[in-house]
Amino acid sequence: MAIHVGRWDCTTCGYKGVRGPETECLNCGADRPKNVKFYMAAEEDIVQDPTVLRRARGGADWRCSFCSQNNPNAVKICKDCGNTKSDSDKQLAVKTYNTAAVPRTGDGTRDLPQNTEETPPPSSKKGCFIALGVMAVIVSVLLLFSLNSAIEVRVEGFEWKQSIQVEEKRNVQEEDWSIPSGGTIVTSFQAIHHYNQVLDHYETRTRTEQRSVGSEEYVCGKKDLGNGYFEDQYCTRTLYEDYQVEYEEPIYRQEPVYQKKYRYTVDRWFAINPIVTQDKNHSPQWGNTVNIRTNPSLREAGRKGIYTVLVKEEEIHAHEIPLSWWQKLKVGDKIKAKQGRISGHYRGLYPEEEQ
Numbered sequence: 311m312a313i314h315v316g317r318w319d320c321t322t323c324g325y326k327g328v329r330g331p332e333t334e335c336l337n338c339g340a341d342r343p344k345n346v347k348f349y350m351a352a353e354e355d356i357v358q359d360p361t362v363l364r365r366a367r368g369g370a371d372w373r374c375s376f377c378s379q380n381n382p383n384a385v386k387i388c389k390d391c392g393n394t395k396s397d398s399d400k401q402l403a404v405k406t407y408n409t410a411a412v413p414r415t416g417d418g419t420r421d422l423p424q425n426t427e428e429t430p431p432p433s434s435k436k437g438c439f440i441a442l443g444v445m446a447v448i449v450s451v452l453l454l455f456s457l458n459s460a461i462e463v464r465v466e467g468f469e470w471k472q473s474i475q476v477e478e479k480r481n482v483q484e485e486d487w488s489i490p491s492g493g494t495i496v497t498s499f500q501a502i503h504h505y506n507q508v509l510d511h512y513e514t515r516t517r518t519e520q521r522s523v524g525s526e527e528y529v530c531g532k533k534d535l536g537n538g539y540f541e542d543q544y545c546t547r548t549l550y551e552d553y554q555v556e557y558e559e560p561i562y563r564q565e566p567v568y569q570k571k572y573r574y575t576v577d578r579w580f581a582i583n584p585i586v587t588q589d590k591n592h593s594p595q596w597g598n599t600v601n602i603r604t605n606p607s608l609r610e611a612g613r614k615g616i617y618t619v620l621v622k623e624e625e626i627h628a629h630e631i632p633l634s635w636w637q638k639l640k641v642g643d644k645i646k647a648k649q650g651r652i653s654g655h656y657r658g659l660y661p662e663e664e665q
């Protein structure tokens with residue numbers, strides 16, 4: 311349990327590194343500061359003299375309640391004012407540190423509560439209100455710009471485009487584990503359906519493990535003895551060594567499982583070019599489907615139409631609208647459209663139910 315000589319800094323003259331047990335500054339003669347902070351500056355400064363060791367182990371120094379002078383524990387009368395040591399005289403604090411926390415400089419003072427209360431920057435609350443205000447303004451402007459006025463536009467003309475989807479039947483060849491209905495077998499054969507994992511053999515391998523081989527003591531901290539000395543603190547840790555362990559590792563192989571697979575022909579429908587008709591008038595026509603109706607390898611697969619009305623505001627705008635509404639409209643009709651209340655931009659038609 312080695313004992314080291316600590317250091318302290320004089321706050322009166324600024325002298326650094328007064329030897330721990332000194333109760334007065336060697337430079338200016340001032341007493342140790344009220345909250346003296348002992349620190350470890352010289353690890354190798356170890357006490358060996360038996361008299362000094364007794365002083366170091368003799369307990370914390372005491373602070374005279376009359377004159378504040380620090381006196382060694384064994385001294386019963388204050389060397390400064392002659393006051394007799396009493397139970398009410400405070401002893402300097404004894405404190406244990408782990409190695410990383412051992413003080414290494416005299417910066418700051420010990421046993422003073424850390425001033426952790428940080429006053430928040432005064433602008434933070436104000437900043438919050440400003441941000442809210444800016445957001446409110448942005449939202450209001452966006453709302454204003456989204457407001458529409460209704461205007462009337464004139465129907466100028468119509469366009470339409472209609473398509474009939476067509477599919478063609480083709481006889482194709484496929485492979486699968488079964489033949490679908492309508493399929494005609496061409497051939498069958500054995501094919502790999504999936505793999506099974508099968509244990510093949512074991513292999514002897516080694517891995518590294520650890521075992522305990524005893525324990526050791528090590529210096530894990532220092533105790534500030536409250537009198538300028540520091541004492542090593544010991545902890546115990548387990549020692550380990552690596553060793554090799556043999557084990558059997560199972561080795562697997564992938565074994566294919568065969569099943570009967572079929573190659574067959576079957577009729578499938580494929581989408582081909584649709585029959586498209588379009589014009590710029592108000593009488594849509596579907597294309598000719600004679601071919602589809604007379605050719606058994608063709609079939610219809612749905613119809614769709616796109617119906618556009620052209621309206622004039624300052625310029626011509628084209629709008630796709632539902633067929634039922636499109637059919638009701640005539641050239642010269644007035645219908646309602648949206649215009650930005652602030653921007654004045656044209657924004658399209660109101661739907662039929664809002665006309």
Ligand SMILES: [Zn+2]
Nearest residue numbers: 320323335338
């Ligand atoms: Zn000094």
Ligand SMILES: [Zn+2]
Nearest residue numbers: 374377388391
């Ligand atoms: Zn005194």
